[in-house]
Amino acid sequence: xxxxxxxxxxxxxxxxxxxxxxxxxxxxxxxxxxxxxxxxxxxxxxxxxxxxxxxxxxxxxxxxxxxxxxxxxxxxxxxxxxxxxxxxxxxxxxxxxxxxxxxxxxxxxxxxxxxxxxxxxxxxxxxxxxxxxxxxxxxxxxxxxxxxxxxxxxxxxxxxxxxxxxxxxxxxxxxxxxxxxxxxxxxxxxxxxxxxxxxxxxxxxxxxxxxxxxxxxxxxxxxxxxxxxxxxxxxxxxxxxxxxxxxxxxxxxxxxxxxxxxxxxxxxxxxxxxxxxxxxxxxxxx
Amino acid sequence: xxxxxxxxxxxxxxxxxxxxxxxxxxxxxxxxxxxxxxxxxxxxxxxxxxxxxxxxxxxxxxxxxxxxxxxxxxxxxxxxxxxxxxxxxxxxxxxxxxxxxxxxxxxxxxxxxxxxxxxxxxxxxxxxxxxxxxxxxxxxxxxxxxxxxxxxxxxxxxxxxxxxxxxxxxxxxxxxxxxxxxxxxxxxxxxxxxxxxxxxxxxxxxxxxxxxxxxxxxxxxxxxxxxxxxxxxxxxxxxxxxxxxxxxxxxxxxxxxxxxxxxxxxxxxxxxxxxxxxxxxxxxxxxxxxxxxxxxxxxxxxxxxxxxxxxxxxxxxxxxxxxxxxxxxxxxxxxxxxxxxxxxxxxxxxxxxxxxxxxxxxxxxxxxxxxxxxxxxxxxxxxxxxxxxxxxxxxxxxxxxxxxxxxxxxxxxxxxxxxxxxx
Amino acid sequence: xxxxxxxxxxxxxxxxxxxxxxxxxxxxxxxxxxxxxxxxxxxxxxxxxxxxxxxxxxxxxxxxxxxxxxxxxxxxxxxxxxxxxxxxxxxxxxxxxxxxxxxxxxxxxxxxxxxxxxxxxxxxxxxxxxxxxxxxxxxxxxxxxxxxxxxxxxxxxxxxxxxxxxxxxxxxxxxxxxxxxxxxxxxxxxxxxxxxxxxxxxxxxxxxxxxxxxxxxxxxxxxxxxxxxxxxxxxx
Numbered sequence: 001x002x003x004x005x006x007x008x009x010x011x012x013x014x015x016x017x018x019x020x021x022x023x024x025x026x027x028x029x030x031x032x033x034x035x036x037x038x039x040x041x042x043x044x045x046x047x048x049x050x051x052x053x054x055x056x057x058x059x060x061x062x063x064x065x066x067x068x069x070x071x072x073x074x075x076x077x078x079x080x081x082x083x084x085x086x087x088x089x090x091x092x093x094x095x096x097x098x099x100x101x102x103x104x105x106x107x108x109x110x111x112x113x114x115x116x117x118x119x120x121x122x123x124x125x126x127x128x129x130x131x132x133x134x135x136x137x138x139x140x141x142x143x144x145x146x147x148x149x150x151x152x153x154x155x156x157x158x159x160x161x162x163x164x165x166x167x168x169x170x171x172x173x174x175x176x177x178x179x180x181x182x183x184x185x186x187x188x189x190x191x192x193x194x195x196x197x198x199x200x201x202x203x204x205x206x207x208x209x210x211x212x213x214x215x216x217x218x219x220x221x222x223x224x225x226x227x228x229x230x231x232x233x234x235x236x237x238x239x240x241x242x243x244x245x246x247x248x249x250x251x252x253x254x255x256x257x258x259x260x261x262x263x264x265x266x267x268x269x270x271x272x273x274x275x276x277x278x279x280x281x282x283x284x285x286x
Numbered sequence: 287x288x289x290x291x292x293x294x295x296x297x298x299x300x301x302x303x304x305x306x307x308x309x310x311x312x313x314x315x316x317x318x319x320x321x322x323x324x325x326x327x328x329x330x331x332x333x334x335x336x337x338x339x340x341x342x343x344x345x346x347x348x349x350x351x352x353x354x355x356x357x358x359x360x361x362x363x364x365x366x367x368x369x370x371x372x373x374x375x376x377x378x379x380x381x382x383x384x385x386x387x388x389x390x391x392x393x394x395x396x397x398x399x400x401x402x403x404x405x406x407x408x409x410x411x412x413x414x415x416x417x418x419x420x421x422x423x424x425x426x427x428x429x430x431x432x433x434x435x436x437x438x439x440x441x442x443x444x445x446x447x448x449x450x451x452x453x454x455x456x457x458x459x460x461x462x463x464x465x466x467x468x469x470x471x472x473x474x475x476x477x478x479x480x481x482x483x484x485x486x487x488x489x490x491x492x493x494x495x496x497x498x499x500x501x502x503x504x505x506x507x508x509x510x511x512x513x514x515x516x517x518x519x520x521x522x523x524x525x526x527x528x529x530x531x532x533x534x535x536x537x538x539x540x541x542x543x544x545x546x547x548x549x550x551x552x553x554x555x556x557x558x559x560x561x562x563x564x565x566x567x568x569x570x571x572x573x574x575x576x577x578x579x580x581x582x583x584x585x586x587x588x589x590x591x592x593x594x595x596x597x598x599x600x601x602x603x604x605x606x607x608x609x610x611x612x613x614x615x616x617x618x619x620x621x622x623x624x625x626x627x628x629x630x631x632x633x634x635x636x637x638x639x640x641x642x643x644x645x646x647x648x649x650x651x652x653x654x655x656x657x658x659x660x661x662x663x664x665x666x667x668x669x670x671x672x673x674x675x676x677x678x679x680x681x682x683x684x685x686x687x688x689x690x691x692x693x694x695x696x697x698x699x700x701x702x703x704x705x706x707x708x709x
Numbered sequence: 710x711x712x713x714x715x716x717x718x719x720x721x722x723x724x725x726x727x728x729x730x731x732x733x734x735x736x737x738x739x740x741x742x743x744x745x746x747x748x749x750x751x752x753x754x755x756x757x758x759x760x761x762x763x764x765x766x767x768x769x770x771x772x773x774x775x776x777x778x779x780x781x782x783x784x785x786x787x788x789x790x791x792x793x794x795x796x797x798x799x800x801x802x803x804x805x806x807x808x809x810x811x812x813x814x815x816x817x818x819x820x821x822x823x824x825x826x827x828x829x830x831x832x833x834x835x836x837x838x839x840x841x842x843x844x845x846x847x848x849x850x851x852x853x854x855x856x857x858x859x860x861x862x863x864x865x866x867x868x869x870x871x872x873x874x875x876x877x878x879x880x881x882x883x884x885x886x887x888x889x890x891x892x893x894x895x896x897x898x899x900x901x902x903x904x905x906x907x908x909x910x911x912x913x914x915x916x917x918x919x920x921x922x923x924x925x926x927x928x929x930x931x932x933x934x935x936x937x938x939x940x941x942x943x944x945x
Contacts, residue, residue: 004507113338116527118528118535118559120677134540135541137540140539209535214331215502216504219503255512259498261498
């Protein structure tokens with residue numbers, strides 16, 4: 001169960017990036033998986049470097065989050081590239097963002113090679129928690145808490161701040177938003193960068209518990225899509241609920257009948273598509 | 287000055303004659319110039335590190351052979367192509383054979399790709415020495431009696447050896463076992479072989495749970511939770527890629543390594559990632575067919591390990607040896623066949639005959655091809671230890687078993703063979 | 710303040726506006742009247758920068774608007790209330806109005822600008838916290854005008870503000886528009902029904918098939934035979 005929630009927390013971050021960008025720019029950005037993978041690799045490198053330079057190991061969590069935020073600097077140039085296809089057919093968008101996925105795979109191969117990268121031993125720095133017969137790494141709880149905090153922060157940003165209201169206005173009616181003086185290109189660039197940051201931070205946060213592999217991006221896209229179909233495209237609350245459903249369902253399936261792991265998730269996906277095609281939370285951003 | 291009809295016809299005739307002459311030449315080999323060797327190596331995906339390891343072994347072999355004057359005086363020239371999905375890889379195989387006109391093709395890691403290439407090698411009459419790509423299912427059916435393909439060792443050999451070691455070290459000490467293996471033929475076959483051997487060796491163990499994460503999964507927290515609930519005495523796992531350290535790390539974090547024994551049949555392929563911080567001692571760990579710190583390592587292995595470490599800052603794994611062996615065997619076979627043919631460069635058929643039963647020194651020691659085109663070599667496994675100069679585990683003691691002992695002999699099925707063991 | 714000269718606009722290779730000329734001076738209420746499809750909305754949308762003319766010029770306070778992006782035109786002080794209201798259903802009524810005060814700063818404080826918008830349509834105030842989707846059609850129209858006004862624009866473009874409203878609230882809206890000019894804003898109002906043209910209209914243009922066929926005082930338009938034939942009897 002808790003394993004599922006851990007998975008859900010990571011899944012949420014990546015899916016939230018996908019949702020945000022879709023909600024505002026109406027771009028189905030497959031490259032969200034690449035940002036996740038890049039975040040993982042960059043996180044490994046930055047933490048390894050920082051620890052090598054004498055940073056106290058207990059700070060690694062902060063360094064990981066920082067690495068995700070720094071890496072989000074790739075957001076504006078990537079958004080600049082995607083801008084050329086905002087008005088094109090969805091298939092063009094999918095093609096271009098898929099091309100980005102492949103390009104980022106090569107970028108990773110170029111900088112980090114084909115071998116998986118991992119962070120040796122920081123995973124258990126925060127200790128383990130014993131609950132009855134269960135041993136839980138505290139770091140898993142930290143990631144869950146971070147996921148929940150970021151969910152709350154993004155929710156607050158979108159509903160309670162000026163920036164969030166402008167974003168929602170632009171998401172709903174970009175032409176009208178422009179007529180009220182909203183600089184769409186700048187807003188898009190910021191929103192996209194925020195989306196990138198959610199992915200890169202997600203990738204960085206998961207890395208102590210796993211290893212950075214080039215395939216993790218594609219792997220994640222597949223699950224993130226299940227999440228957004230269940231939750232409803234473009235909806236933050238949907239991403240949250242969808243990630244929880246997918247994560248927990250996966251954990252339960254593995255515990256009870258492992259063969260059904262994937263089947264279970266896609267049964268739900270299909271059920272949602274048939275019964276509530278727009279997803280459980282079918283509202284634009286918020 | 288004008289080209290008359292006659293000269294034109296003559297030109298045409300000459301051209302077509304030349305063309306016909308070219309086509310007449312058997313797709314054999316200019317006997318001068320370099321020997322062209324095609325290599326199919328994975329560059330992307332889960333198998334990329336394995337392909338990379340094979341390429342390193344290939345490079346080392348080629349450097350050595352060329353430094354020693356090549357094969358019968360011909361230098362080796364590599365034509366490297368990517369192994370990806372079966373369809374594209376078959377196309378590249380054809381391209382290597384027909385367009386690049388290579389003398390021999392080595393490589394291929396994935397069984398799925400290998401199964402697709404087998405029939406094409408026969409069709410093109412192109413010699414193919416596989417690095418790996420040999421799980422049980424399908425190989426017998428697709429390539430019953432291959433002529434142009436030479437196969438690797440059976441992929442289950444490591445499970446067989448690990449199972450025998452499980453019996454040796456843990457008989458009477460374990461009652462329940464759990465499996466976590468990738469959800470494809472390799473993972474499934476390994477788990478089945480393990481259970482069959484547990485039964486045959488009268489281990490008296492009950493399987494309590496078997497988990498099948500797909501290849502490339504990076505989060506095992508839920509699997510680990512399921513394993514924790516089942517509380518088996520032993521966990522059997524045939525992971526061979528980055529998922530091996532991830533599983534260990536997450537199992538360790540959940541306290542599983544303290545209470546449960548582990549068998550990792552193939553994780554030696556990613557040995558450097560099995561950090562001491564989360565990998566326990568006393569785990570049965572398989573290195574497949576080459577162990578970089580073998581206590582009685584040959585000078586050749588020492589040289590390779592040193593070369594590899596200097597060049598890549600990494601300690602090598604088995605796939606380098608599979609690749610090295612294919613080239614060393616090819617060279618030896620060409621030389622042997624040439625001697626029989628009076629010093630001339632031999633035909634493909636002559637090389638095939640020479641390859642059957644050939645034995646050469648490879649990185650890990652003596653390796654050979656059986657008459658049925660299957661490799662024979664030694665396997666290295668042992669109990670993991672933290673007593674070494676690295677930050678990752680190694681094995682001590684190192685157990686060595688020949689494939690004569692752990693690979694089904696020619697002409698029998700795996701389970702038929704296991705059941706024929708004398709208790 | 711606004712001068713449109715020889716404006717020619719094509720949409721998908723067919724001519725929609727041909728040689729349109731019109732002017733709006735300070736504090737003027739100018740009406741652009743024409744049947745549906747005559748080119749009123751296209752004129753306003755071209756001024757707002759949504760469409761690019763093939764020929765002609767649009768100058769606002771001496772500055773050419775052609776080629777500027779819509780948000781830059783808004784920032785220069787051109788407010789727009791579109792035909793379909795296009796209020797943000799995802800935001801509250803109050804947020805709809807406040808938006809414009811975040812994107813453009815003027816001599817007036819944000820609070821004052823919002824207050825002026827409320828003052829113009831006092832009935833909206835009761836719904837301040839409601840979501841935009843919960844409003845009736847008339848309320849949306851009012852909110853759309855109030856929102857454009859909160860930009861504190863020098864020029865306000867209103868596209869059919871009276872369309873589809875119950876006759877009961879027409880006089881109030883008409884009053885409010887008059888009030889807008891008194892507040893110091895110029896207004897260009899597009900309308901399909903000549904009877905809806907407010908009394909205090911300074912100048913009236915009639916557009917037909919993309920061409921201006923009449924320019925002058927409203928009273929003169931009422932007497933012009935061509936104008937009457939085209940729009941005189943229409944009730945939209």
